[in-house]
Amino acid sequence: MTLPLVFSPEVAEARANGAAIVALESTIITHGMPWPQNVETARRVEAEVRAHDAVPATIAIMGGKIHIGLTDAELESLGQAKGVAKLSRADLAACLAQGGIGATTVAATMICAHLAGIEVFATGGIGGVHRGAETSFDISADLPELAATPVTVVAAGAKAILDLPKTLEYLETAGVPVIAFGQTAFPAFWSRDSGLTAPLRMDDAATIAAAHRLRGRLGLPGGQLVANPIPAEAEIPRDEIGPVIEHALAEAAAQAISAKSVTPFLLQRIFELTEGRSLTSNIALVLNNARLGAAIARALAAA
16 A cells, blocks of 8 residues: 655655655644644754755645645645644554545654664654642553654653653653753753753764664664753743642643643643743754754765
8 A cells, every 4th residue: 555645846846756754743833822823833844954954744634644844735725724633653554544634743753764764853842741740640542653663753852741750761761862962961842951961972973873773784673752952041940830730730630631631731831931041052052953953864864
C-alpha cells in the first residue's frame, strides 16, 4: 500500500537534490498560540531554517494525507482551522482513515518524518513524565517514540512543568541518548539549567550527526534527544519560573484537570502569570532549535 504522503514543492525539490531538511511539528500552530500569531511564528521558524541553509518541512494531517511541508496557503488555512485534532501515535492512523485534519505532536512528527526519510526534527520541548506519575501513570508518548523511531530531535530539554528527574530516568532506561549542546547541565525549557546533569555533552553539529549515523550502523533502535539551551538573553531563570510553575500546578490540581488537558492549561496559566514573558521565551527557544536543527541536517546531508 502506498503511504499517504504529500510533499510540498519545496520539500520535493530538496529531496530530489539531497538537500538538508528539518521537520517541524504543527501543534505549535493549532494548539500553542492564537491566530495570527501562530502563523506568524511558524513562518519565522521556517524562515530561520532556510536562513541556515536547510529546508523546513512542517508536518500536518489534512484531507486524509500526511503533508510533509506546507505551502503558505496551507499554513494559513491550518492556522485558522477549528476542531483540529492533536495527534500522537495512538490516533494518527485513525485521523487519516477518517479524512480529518490533525496537528502532529513530537511523537507523531517523528513517525511522519521517518516515513518521509527526514532524520532531524526541531521543536520547542518534548513531553515527559508528569509530576505525580507514580499514581496517575501520566507519561508522554514522546518518550517511547524517542526509543523507537530513528530521528534526532532538537529541543530545549523537556517542558519544565514535568518531573525532569523521572523523565531522564525513563530515557536512560529506554536507551535514548540525551545530549546537552554546549554545556553539561540539562536545560529546562525556559531555563538554561534544570539543576540536573545531562548524560552526554556535545559541542558541535557534526559530532551529533556522526552519532546519529553510528546508531543506525550499530543497529540501535530509536533516535537522539539534543537538549539545546535557550539563549541566555531570553531565558527565565529556574529560581524565577519555579514558583510560577508550582502555582499553576496547584491550580490544575484544585480544578481536577488531567490527561491531555494538563499541559495546555499549565502553559496558558504560566503565560498569564508571567504576563506573556513565557511565550516570548518559547518563541526564542524554538528559533534557536531551528538553527541547530539546520546545522545537524546539513552535516547529515554532507555525510
